[in-house]
Amino acid sequence: MEEFLLRLQESDFGVWVTSAPTIFGPDVYATILMLHTVGLAMIVGPAWVLDVRLLGYGARLPVEALRGAFRIMWIGFFINASTGIALFISEADDKGLRWIFWVKLASIALALVVTSRLRRAVFDGAVAPDVAPPRARSLAKASLLLWLVAITAGRLMAYVK
């Protein structure tokens, strides 16, 4: 495993990420980190808006109006899966086996399961109900928390050895 991760990190692609310049920043690595943060905002921002609305905040807003949030979240997820894989390759040997990284991956996986269940619980019909069923409320609370854990674990990857 160690050897595989080292080979990933020292591959042409891995080296390119940490050394080639771009128009947005000094190297591909910094640019990808920045895009990873843009993706974070596109996923977690709409998710939290939906969560607080389902928990009863801003009740005058029809839940149906937030159906489009999933499209933004999908684009964000696409950005972060691609940039995440590139970051992983470039630092595979340094960070790939850290326990905090597994916490991050696990919380994202759980958050995705929760989000897809939330979508089914609320947006399956032609018009989303304006008062969320209890199940959707629990899922909204889980979503709030899981994305916070994912952000925390992601940030701590720079610190936890």
Place this chain on the structure above:
Amino acid sequence: MLLPFASWIHNTSISLLLQQQVAWLWPFCETLHFAGLALLLGVAGMFDLRLMGFMKRVPISVVKEFMPWALVGFTLNLLTGLIFVVSQPAQYFGNPTWWLKVTFLIIAGVNAFIFETAYGRRAAALPAGEDTPTPLKIIAAVSLISWAGVLWAGRMLPFLGAGVGAGL
């Protein structure tokens, strides 16, 4: 001019207190800074999209009810940001990318002020389903671009220009 100011801040009791804080204060504040970013951009971004003509069936005033959450995110980021700057003033004052971030922040702030004072009432009175007037679309675009600029410059801080003011 910046050098004495930075070293003055660096020697204030609050800065000294922050510098001697537990090692996890900085990562803790960074985490809050990222969570606040998501909250702020999620809510403000939704409002900007509404001003641009998305979700037309929903009155602007209803979307605006979510703005306190954007303010929570902004306050979180202002406070954690101040903790960063007060504990390491030279690291920020000496970095041109940080000044770029501040510039984008000022643009976003002035833009929001213009919206509130000049268009706030007009926007609130706009009936649901009606296309938003061009000035509102421009304000929304300026807002989205300037927040993207804040994020870009903020994320580039350790990579762009960090060495410029190293001696400051």
